Amino acid sequence: MKNLFFYGTLRHRPLLEIVLGCSTEQIDLVPAHLPDHAVHAVTGQPFPMILPAAGQSAPGLLVRGLSVEDLNRIEFYEGGFDYALSVRQVICEDGSSAAAELFFPDPDLWQPGALWSLQGWVSEWGQLSEYAALEVMAFYGRRSAEDVARSFPAVRMRAAARIAAETRSAPQTREVVVHSYHRAYQGYFAVDEMQVQHQRYEGGMTPMLGRSALMQGAAAVVLPYDPQRDCVLLVEQFRAPVYMIGDPAPWMWEPVAGMVDPGETPEQAAHREAREEAHIQLRALECAGRAYSSSGSSTEFLHLYVGLADLTETTENGGLDGEGEDIRSAILSFDELMAKVDAHELKDLPLLSIAHWLARHRNRLREES
Incomplete structure (x- = not known):
């Protein structure tokens, strides 16, 4: 049996229950604090880190009498965050002290931010973290913590997409x-x-x-359009699924597109992807629809836009090297775009959908420009 001290997200009892696979009613939990330490947010991440801080006190929970299985589950969950256990003396609410292990980060791995608030974290990240933990812990005993950690960004995107989906429609009455x-x-x-x-x-x-x-998570798809020059910008890149099914032309012409990151709006994602993939700045976005891309097989939900921009230059090196992207762009007149649509030369369904929306709204956009 071991004692652990939780100073961060596992103080949130619904999350702790998911990680342990049982109710916290079955666990010996005691409020406690660690002297001469403080808990900070991690820059760019939805979890905190603890650092030495003379004269300060880090609040937390002392969890006593954990079994080997409990500890294994916690280490599996926390192991993906590159934290390691270390023993410290913590002070319980009755003034007594106890030795407990707690997870310390690699001091060079994360950049500390402001002091961290559990209440603020629960409000912003609690539900997302619970959904993410449900997926992570489903692979306990099936994958290593390191393998699961590589999927963390995608896990969080799926969790964020689930939260968005739950508020998207009125509940069905059928069972x-x-x-x-x-x-x-x-x-x-x-x-x-x-x-x-x-x-x-x-x-x-x-x-x-x-x-x-x-x-899958949600994605933002935006077709850049210049209403004064009456032209659009398309990007081309290699698509592995198209190649894997045997299509001899796996380089696809598409709109700019990318996944919506947790904490990001679809509109913010559209602007970000336009900068990353096409090196352009959008002036404004026109919503061209919101829909599931293939409701019989995928949870992916698309936010479709026409992005108003000045289109004068193309690029041969769009995308992020860290994501293995190799993207080029091309500018087509509106008439060239619709000729390709009518000739069935374009194979990307979101592009076809946005092109038809643009055809209906093109005159208005040109008049307003």
């Missing part, structure tokens, strides 16, 4: 019964499987159905 739910695969994408029944339109329930889904 759905999930008999089993299994997270089958995790990487940049994930695959979930379930055994499910749902109510028929005519009444009664369907037979048991085995269904799977490609679990």
Whole structure:
């Protein structure tokens, strides 16, 4: 049996319950603090770090009597954050002291920010972290903490997309019964499987159905358009799925597109991706629709835009090297774009959708410019 001191996100009991796989009612938790230390936010990350700080006190929870299995689950979860256990003396609320282990970060790994607030973190990141932890802990015993850590950015994007989806539509009144739910695969994408029944339109329930889904986040897709010059900008890049299915032309002409990061709005993502992929600055965005890209197989939700910009230059080196992107761009007149649409030369569905929206709204955009 071991004692641990939690000073950060695992003080949030719903998250701790997910990590341990049991109710906190079964755990011996005692409020405590670590003298001469302070908890700081980590710059650019949704979790904190602890640092020595003379005269300050880091509040937390002393968790006593953890089993080997409890500790293994916690180390699996925390191990992905590159934190290591170290022993310290903590002070309990009754004034007694106790030896406990706590997770310290590599001192050169993260950049500390302002003092961290649990309440502020719960308000901004609590629900997302709970959903992310559900996915992470589903692979406990199946993947290493290091492997799961490589998927953390995608895990958080999926968690953020789930939160957005829950507020997207009014609840359905027909019944759905999930008999089993299994997270089958995790990487940049994930695959979930379930055994499910749902109510028929005519009444009664369907037979048991085995269904799977490609679990993805939300994406922003923007077609840059210059209303004064009446032209658009397209980007071209290699698409592995197109190659993997056997298509002999896997370099695709598309709008600018990218995933919406946690804490980012779709509009912010559209502006960011335009800078990264095409090296252009958008003046304004026109919403061209919001929809699931393929509701029978994928959870991906697309935010479609026309982005107003001055289009005078193209690039041969768009994208981020760190993400393996190799992107070039081209400027086409509106008539050239629609000629390619009518000749069925374009294979990207979001591009076709936005092009048809632009055809309906082009005169207005040109008049307003």
